Amino acid sequence: MTYSLTDTLLKIWEMSGFANATWQQLVMILVSFVLIYLAVVKHFEPLLLLPIAFGMLLANFPMTDLLAGPLGDQPGGLLYYIYQGVELGIYPPLIFLGIGAMTDFGPLIARPSSLFLGAAAQFGIYIAFLLALALGFSPEAAASIGIIGGADGPTAIWLTTKLYQDLLPAIAIAAYSYMALIPMIQPPIMRLLTTKKEREVKMVQLREVSKAEKIVFPVVVSTLCILLLPSVAPLIGMLMLGNLLRESGVTERLSKTAQNELMNIVTIFLGVSVGAKAVGEKFLQLETIKVIILGLVAFAFSTVGGLLLGKLMCWLSGGKVNPLIGSAGVSAVPMAARVSQIEGQKANPSNFLLMHAMGPNVAGVIGSAVAAGIFYALFGG
Amino acid sequence: MTYSLTDTLLKIWEMSGFANATWQQLVMILVSFVLIYLAVVKHFEPLLLLPIAFGMLLANFPMTDLLAGPLGDQPGGLLYYIYQGVELGIYPPLIFLGIGAMTDFGPLIARPSSLFLGAAAQFGIYIAFLLALALGFSPEAAASIGIIGGADGPTAIWLTTKLYQDLLPAIAIAAYSYMALIPMIQPPIMRLLTTKKEREVKMVQLREVSKAEKIVFPVVVSTLCILLLPSVAPLIGMLMLGNLLRESGVTERLSKTAQNELMNIVTIFLGVSVGAKAVGEKFLQLETIKVIILGLVAFAFSTVGGLLLGKLMCWLSGGKVNPLIGSAGVSAVPMAARVSQIEGQKANPSNFLLMHAMGPNVAGVIGSAVAAGIFYALFGG
Amino acid sequence: MTYSLTDTLLKIWEMSGFANATWQQLVMILVSFVLIYLAVVKHFEPLLLLPIAFGMLLANFPMTDLLAGPLGDQPGGLLYYIYQGVELGIYPPLIFLGIGAMTDFGPLIARPSSLFLGAAAQFGIYIAFLLALALGFSPEAAASIGIIGGADGPTAIWLTTKLYQDLLPAIAIAAYSYMALIPMIQPPIMRLLTTKKEREVKMVQLREVSKAEKIVFPVVVSTLCILLLPSVAPLIGMLMLGNLLRESGVTERLSKTAQNELMNIVTIFLGVSVGAKAVGEKFLQLETIKVIILGLVAFAFSTVGGLLLGKLMCWLSGGKVNPLIGSAGVSAVPMAARVSQIEGQKANPSNFLLMHAMGPNVAGVIGSAVAAGIFYALFGG
Amino acid sequence: MTLLEGLQVLVIGLGTVFLVLIALSGAVSLESRIFNLFVKNRKEAPAAEITAKQEEVTVINASAGELKLINVDERTAAMIMAIVSDESQIPLSELKFKYIKALD
Amino acid sequence: MTLLEGLQVLVIGLGTVFLVLIALSGAVSLESRIFNLFVKNRKEAPAAEITAKQEEVTVINASAGELKLINVDERTAAMIMAIVSDESQIPLSELKFKYIKALD
Amino acid sequence: MTLLEGLQVLVIGLGTVFLVLIALSGAVSLESRIFNLFVKNRKEAPAAEITAKQEEVTVINASAGELKLINVDERTAAMIMAIVSDESQIPLSELKFKYIKALD
């Protein structure tokens, strides 16, 4: 090996990103800049989109070997190891553990019929699935695309990892972006599908929920859901464990760590490594555009599903249910519930729907986890 | 593959827990409910019993594959991965790191003879070991059962993982349950073995311990213990590292993380995955009943051991040592020390034994770790 | 197997550390005591030196198997698993994530010429490299030794793990010790190389840096650095991700976890496992002494490099730059900047160089990461 | 997979989601009803509880207290209790400490 | 393993636990005694320290304080100092803040 | 590797470090200049700020004292010193801060 000046400089240049960048990588770097902009300036779910965008940036610099697996004696790249938590399906359930520890299911317990809305608002999942099939995607890919309509990042990531990893970054980015865009996506649909009179409906106050009910709730939900649909165990199980740690009142320190430090650590790792899968050659495909469009369709039809059942419940209850709370069933907690609140108040300034929308809202988390479990049972393994 | 309605519904039903549950699984689900009840309502060491109970619940839902190892391309189940930290012996030492960072060994340093009581109160370990042998258990199983008498969860889990994993959940549950039951197990034995006069003994105040002594203590203990008994290194080493981080005064941020977030994360993982080992077919055996009974025997005889040496020290010191502090030597920090306090005060309302009992109490942690190290040296590897 | 009393006691003795200690192990235990003393009493970078020293202590107790890899069914030792994060190059980038989240690059952005000083102060790296070559070290070892002059612990550990693991503990200890000794190493050199008049130079106040500039900065730095030098991606990438999480203002919870709990956990693991590599037979070599001497040379010449360019900048700017800020370019944040401040004030009591020295100081972190990347590109893989 | 099959997946999938969530809804309602029964039975419960409380107090009087230590180590707590007892000239057996909590 | 062997394990095991913990007890006692020696040699040390303290105090008097901020950010601390100074009509140069600590 | 080759590594290595950091310096300057363009368009806001800054400058220039900053960034520290000085009407040259320390 000779270390002549020119040779070495040449070697360094030849191994630099400038000499090796493909156009796809350069485009992806620009895309990551746009995502960073959206996360930081437009506040698009920054907690996940910022790490995703940065992961995408890192993964598209040429020659870094960040994603390379181990080779003989040589260990793998940093993002290869961090990605293992995604690959092995570990991070999304841990995020759900934190979400469970952060979620108050009280409004849902006070009005169990919220769960119907949380079911109806999964409608978009299946519409998008069908359209994806029609566009030529495989069933596995179509299911992964459809799950965007669940409006739940960890669920979407979990299912896609199991069924069709190639689409992981596109689906994750679409899911989180549309969650951030809920305040723009939902209101037009809400106004289109409901009458002013419906939107003006005031709902009776929710009853008080006892501590005991809240403690038993996670046990009941996990038992019933997982018995009915075993494939849903990692998601619902961890969600409900987190909720039990929260509500039991005797494990506060575990609950706090689950919803703060553990969740933050996992969020950083999950975001960066999901973003890192958005390597140029795979991401810059027509498929990605399709995914992004189908994702929007999924969100829209999930909103529609929730609203339509809301209208039905309004009618059946003799006008006691405001259909606007139906759209909150898509989950996207708590954004979608806030949208219901805002639209309700626009129709009737003294209307206060937030608490009523929180029921369907948290039901939607369970709903999309169940939908993911069904897809996994049908197409996984 | 056809997706006819009835076929698919049938498939979903056939794969559901309802169609596949064994009676053992159903019993275990009920057992887990009981444990959740004990943890939440009866406050049985909820920080660990609640995760254990929930892990047991999850693991006994049929068809979830949560514990399945990786198979070819297919990654393993969530609890399989989380369990690795138990399997590889990583979690218990990390818990000890946190315990070390939380423990003030001052009372032990002020009265080093506390260590004798911490030794005597391991008596039950060996009695239970002997009885287990007599009941036909292998030496490895008997040692794992005996260590319940150490009244130290992480130590018991660590040793059992090394010697006889089949008994892990039974032993862990017994250890934590009896630790919670210390206020019921110990007082009758204490009153039986001591005279009222002995229980009335007031002890002279402990001397002040300097900061320097506290800093040197973990170094001395780890050096001496690990040189004498190398197998004890992971437990004593981490316990003392945690204590050094605490007492050094220059690594406060590390000490805080060790005793809070790191410990909480590990506690959740440890609990859930230990509980997950309680799969019906293995747990619902006569052996489990035996373990639970032997565990109680172990606790009782450890209490006896500590009390008897306490009485001896009372006699030798001419009545300066209250034998009630002996029972605190079982560890179960700080529950056992509080029991000594309460019993002492019942005999003599102006008696304040808490600080005096803390010495044997923390000595008991070292004592049972040493006992575990001896068992591992004899039967491990 | 017979369990006769004498046989078993003999067995325990034969397996004890007392019966098996080599002189090297005993010496290393003493060395670890000295390091603990330096960390606790002399405050030598205790956050890392204390875990390193304790790891060294643990690893040199005989017969513990703490570092043993898995063998057949038998899992490996605790420190073997904790060490994987070093072996696979995971911990140092995570530490950099935390450092990035803690670092304010404002002073560097306000005066980009600080970066020149951050480059010049890597001079010692190459001097030490050259001397190490002259002393017969291989290029890989020489590069690892040289990087001590970068005055950055994680960078040094990262590069050494990639190039020449045998020297890891010596290099890590030297790096952290000399960082703690910066207030003793630098001042004599500073006074030797600068005139009183130079040291008296007051610098104009730095301009205000906008939030937007601070947000764009990590993106710019990572893009440019990693495109130029892909091998630097794990270090610079994570450093800049941490900084982006900090400055973006929308991911505060991630930034806080990155700089606190995550960093503390990794620091404990990194310290203990790096220290654990200091096993007697390997550490007690002439090479270690050489490393320690060369490390001092590296620090000294890095200081010289920074100061000389500082003098040049002083001269070129017509006396507007105080050359004392050059020595801060070695990094060792924020110690070296404080030394600049103190020396400046000794020369002129109204001189306030701290903010001006922070620019080169943080530039030095980037500078040594780049130097490490170059070494890795030349000798790695 | 044909579109027809896809449609079946839609029907089955959404149907199952509804089934599961309706089942859940039933279970939660049932749970609430059961708890409400208990609450009704315990209409006097508060009263009973108060009695229990008083008994507890008595017990505490005889035993110097069921003491919750929150973020306080026992040494400090013991010291505090001793000091308070000493300062107030009340024997420890007659002092009730509900909890000792560190502000930190 | 026969019960007799088990009994031997009991004797050896408990014996070793005692041996190790008695050794520890000795070591800890020794450690304490060594430290006590130091302390005795330093009987004047406290005095010296006090002198040092007083000098420090003087310095502090002239310099508005050695300030420890515990769980307080600097902005808040500055505000507190300013407020206290203002409220008390004592110039900051004559105020001594030992530490400012957040109760949370 | 011969020493001559080593010398080449020195030249190349240090040269590349300089190249990369000079490039960075250019990029950061460029970035700042672009942002300044934006800022100029938004003129009035900075004006007030600059005034404040200048006071700070004066104050700091007059300041003395050896200051330890522990977990505090220097900018914040400078601000605190300025605020305290300003609020208390004591020139910084007469205020001595021993250290400013943030615990988290």
Ligand code: NA
């Ligand atoms: Na949903």
Ligand code: NA
């Ligand atoms: Na014990």
Ligand code: NA
């Ligand atoms: Na450096």
